[in-house]
Amino acid sequence: MSGKxxxxxxxxxxxxxxxxxxxxxxxxxxxxxxRMWLPPSPACPHxxxxxxxxxxxxGKGRLVTWTVYHRSYHPAFAESVxxxxxxxxxxxxPRLFAGIDTQDPATLTSGMPLVLFLEEREGGFRVPVxxxxxxxxx
Ligand SMILES: [Zn+2]
Numbered sequence: 001m002s003g004k005x006x007x008x009x010x011x012x013x014x015x016x017x018x019x020x021x022x023x024x025x026x027x028x029x030x031x032x033x034x035r036m037w038l039p040p041s042p043a044c045p046h047x048x049x050x051x052x053x054x055x056x057x058x059g060k061g062r063l064v065t066w067t068v069y070h071r072s073y074h075p076a077f078a079e080s081v082x083x084x085x086x087x088x089x090x091x092x093x094p095r096l097f098a099g100i101d102t103q104d105p106a107t108l109t110s111g112m113p114l115v116l117f118l119e120e121r122e123g124g125f126r127v128p129v130x131x132x133x134x135x136x137x138x
Contacts, residue, residue: 003076006121015054016040020126025116026054027094038094059116061090061130068105088114088130099129108132 009017016039019026027036032049036057043050066086072078084100086108099119102108115133118126 004119004121004127005074005076006123006125007127012042013040017125019054019056020118020128021124023118023126024056025059025090025118025128026056027090027092028052029055036090036092036094038090038096055092057090057092057094059090060134061088061114061116063087063100063108063110063112063114063130063132064089064095065110066100066105066108084108086114086130096128099127101129101131 007017016026027038028040029036029052030044030047030049031051031053032044033047035044035046036055037045044052064087066084068082068084070082072081077083082105084102084105085097086100087095088098089095100108100114101117112132113134114130117129117131119129121127
């Protein structure tokens with residue numbers, strides 16, 4: 001356990017966080033236009049349909065852009081500095097912000113393949129984090 005704060009689910013994100021707790025990154029998929037998105041929201045951001053279901057994603061994606069934090073804004077992140085946070089585009093299409101776990105943030109490049117792993121948090125939560133690489137890891 002990292003000591004990093006757990007997520008705070010609400011009625012919109014509760015199923016998403018529960019699915020992560022079960023070991024799967026899932027995204028809403030629209031019944032109207034078939035597109036997927038993150039973070040979870042009550043309506044499809046593409047066609048505004050409110051009919052959708054959570055669908056598991058592969059955990060594979062690519063790095064779109066990122067920033068490197070050289071200062072901690074929470075005590076639990078102090079030992080992680082410097083650390084990267086990136087915009088990840090999943091193979092299925094949704095984009096999400098997530099931690100990018102790398103020993104050397106200077107090696108990150110736009111478009112590099114990433115794989116998901118789940119970081120344990122207090123309360124049984126798991127948070128999506130990505131590592132450079134092509135193979136699926138858990
Ligand atoms: Zn839609």
